[in-house]
Amino acid sequence: MLKVGILGTGTMAKTHASAYRAIDGVQVAAFADSLPGTLDIVAKEYNAKAYTNYDELINDSSLDIIDVCLPTPLHKENTIKALATGKHVFCEKPVARTLEDAMEVKKAVDAAKGKFMVGHVVRFFPEFMVMKQMIDEGKLGTVGIARTSRIAAQPHGVKDWYENMEMSGGVILDLIIHDFDYLNWFFGKPKRVYAQGLFKKTQEEMDYALVVIRYESGVIxxxxxxxxxxxxxxxxxxxxxxxxxxxxxxxxxxxxxxxLRDPEVKQAGVIVPEAPVEESQYTTEIRHFIDCIINDKTPRVTVDDAIYALKIGLAALESIETGLPVNID
Amino acid sequence: MIKVGILSCAHMHAGGYAHGLQLLPNVELVGIADENKERGEKFAQHFNIKYIPSYEELIQKVDAVVITSENSKHKALTLMAAEQKKHVLCEKPISVSVADAQAMIDACKQNGVKLQTAFPCRFSPSFKRVKQVVDEGQIGQIIAINGTNHGSMPGGWFTDKELAGGGAVMDHTVHVADLIRYLTGAEFIKVYAEIDKKFHPELNTDDCGTLSMTMTKGIFCTLDPSWSRNSAYPVWGDVTMRIIGTKGVINMDMFNQKLNLYNVDDRKAQWLYYGANTDAGLIKSFIDAIENDTPVFISGEDGLRAMELALGAYLSAEKCQPVELPLVK
Structure with missing residues (x-):
């Protein structure tokens, strides 16, 4: 039985917990959160230990896997500590808030005994897996233009950390880093980035960015x-x-x-569209990570992959501030 | 009765304009002049109008001309018509250089004739509704616009740099550039562009790219003018805009009023547009301006500003740096 401790009790923590629960031979054994409340509820639901201190969970020797689902600026410290205990570590994206932090994580990963993977989950969405297959099989010929879009209402996290641009890196580091990662997976090494956006430029409770990436292969x-x-x-x-x-x-x-017709109310009901899946993509992602642990395989998303996605995001933020294209090395 | 002649049908839009002219009760479409006898005669026969080999001769017979020649010939034909005191509706892009476009504007002004640039998209009912919603302040202040004007590679003179002034970027930047300027009342002050040739290696011009524009009023935009639609795609292309405001967002897909056709001989699915005829709206606006002696709805200056964006994009792509606009102060 592989025992998992999850740092955080937010949306991603709950999503991952339910993914682990769906996999045989894996048990969610502990949660940690600096605030009680949700912690007690999820710990009870999973019959798991509840830590109010991250270090205590990390150092719990009964655990095999630590899953870091904390706000972005806390990723580095907790990931490095968890790797140092020899446990396997799964970290939500982005790998870190800064390149320096990400390089420290890489150092820790290279020295660690356990497996490490970052939650760039789009690589586990079947539609994007098929898309990559079509590109790799040459069905599209030479790719010239890729256009992606990921749009949502402003999320409201704990203490509104999403809204704190400096912490989250806004829509670029928190949301479209997904797109940066799968585009890198499709097209290889990015060469330069030009971006426009609201990062540090608005008082409104919103963020918006348009990012252009030029790949070494020539793809725009x-x-x-x-x-x-x-x-x-x-x-x-x-x-x-x-x-x-x-x-x-x-x-x-x-x-x-x-x-559905609502017999009580005379007004029209609501049509709810659904796309049922055999398994959530998050479960597919976690199942892959567990498979890498059990069978000693290299995870589909490496620390270097996570760093390249972060590099694009950081270059985009820099480009927004300077108004100039930024080269990626 | 306003007498109109068409100068050259090198551009395929000549047909749509001829049809628009013939719909109007107060217009007499006198004829077509074209240096290519075969092309001109065929066109004349199709619309049941006279073919006149000489531009000068046709200009003598009319009150106004519609110029649908190759882009680089717009200037000479406009000057020829203006000097004979004839009004001009000129196909987009207005020309291939700022100097030529300015000469056209000056000539029409000096001779007291109207010069309208052919941007039919302004007459799309969907776009008119967008303009209304924006003007009413329903989406607050515009922050950003994400636009596309995809198309199929048109071939012929469109891919001859001398005649067209460029490739996809020259051909497909100007429509959405004009819509953006008209909608926002803002001007482009900077452009950064990634431009390439990836779809048709045999061409001597670009066939794809992405423009990033900074405007007055703090608005930023991107525009994809690529000839990225192949012969298997169900439609020729698109005009789309996502308009992001402080109070709301508008998604416009201008030609998304379509039937799906599946015909075994065509070997592909097709989208048949059944929406409004924007060419007819454009023509009627030009004729109304002449009839009532009112200012044209879309000026030569509008044409120049849109074309200048494309020229700036080429400069930017060459230097890999943003270029400030206007190009000529």
Whole structure:
């Protein structure tokens, strides 16, 4: 039985906990949060220990895996501490808030006994896996233009840390780093970045960015990230090449809609679209990580992959401030 | 009765404009002049109008001309018509250089004739609704716009730099550039562009790119003018804008009023647009301005500003640096 301790009790912590629970031979054994409340509720639900101190969970010798689901600026310290205990570590994206921090994590990963993976979960979404396969098989020919979009309403995290741009890095480091990662997975090494956005430029409770990445292969990628939508969530991707075009808007693909009549109320009911899956992509991701641990495999997302996604994000933030393109080394 | 002649049908939009002219009861479409006899005669036959080999001769017979020649010939034809005191509706882009466009504007002004640039997208009912919602302040202040004007590679003179002044960026920047300026009332002050040739290696011009524009009023935008639509795609291209405001967001996909056609001989799915005829709106606006002697809705200056963005984009891509606008102060 592999025992998991989860740092944090927010949305991602709960998502990961339910993924671990779905996998045979894995048990969520502990949660840690600096604030009680949610901690007690989730610990009870999973019959797990509740720590109010991160270090105590990290040093719990009964645990095999530490899953870091904390606000971005806390990733480095807790990841490095957890790796030092010899445990396997899963860290939510982004790997760290700064490149310096990320390089320290890399050092710790290189010296560690345990496996390490960062939660760039899009690599486990079937539609993006098929997209990569089509690119790799040459169905699109030479790729010229990639356009992606990830748009949502502004999230409200604990103490509103999402809104604290300096902490979260805004929509660029928290949201569209997903797109940066899978674009790197598709197209290889990024060469330069030009970006425009609201980072540090607005008093409004929103963020918005338009990022252009030029790859060494020549691909021009355009990434839209929004926390400026009044409501909803949507994802789009379109890759255009000399021989083919592939596009997807996964949240618009609903094989099912359920329209229920409300006998109590005379007004129209609400139509709820659904896209049922055999397994959540987060579970697929965690299952892969567990497989890497048990069978000593290299995770699909390496620390270097996570660093390259972060490099694009940091270059985008720098470009927004300077108004100039930023080269990636 | 306003007498109108078409000068050259090198550009395929000549057909749409001829049709728009023939719809109007107060217009007599006198004829087509074209240096290419075969092309001109075919066009004349199709619209049941006279073919006149000489531009000068046709200009003598009319009150106004529609110029749909190759881009680099717009200037000479406009000057020829203006000197004979004839009004001009000129296909986009207005020209291929700031100096030529300015000469066209000056000539029409000096001769007291109207010069309108052909930006039919302003007459799209969807766009008119966008303009109304924005003007009413419903989405607050505009922060950013994410635009596309994708197309198929048109071939012919469009890929001859001498005649077209560029490739995809020259061809497909100006429509959305004009919509953005008209919608925001702001001007472009900086452009950064990544431009390449990835889809049609045989061309002598670019075929794809992404422009990042900074505007007055603190607005930023991007625009993808790529000829990225291949022959297997269900439609020729698109005009889309996502407009991000402080109080809301508008998504516009201008030609997304479509039937899906699946025909075995075509070997592909097709989208058949059934929306409004924007060419007819453009033509009617030009004729109304002549009839009522009012200012044109879309000026030569509007044409120049949109074209200048494309020229700035080419300069930027060459230098890998942002370029300030206007190019000529």
């Amino acid at each position: 990628a355009h990434v839209e990230g929004s926390w400026a939508e009044p409501s909803g969530f949507n994802v789009k991707a379109e890759i255009c090449g000399s021989k083919g075009i592939i596009d997807v808007e996964p949240y618009k693909e609903a094989p099912l809609t359920i329209n």
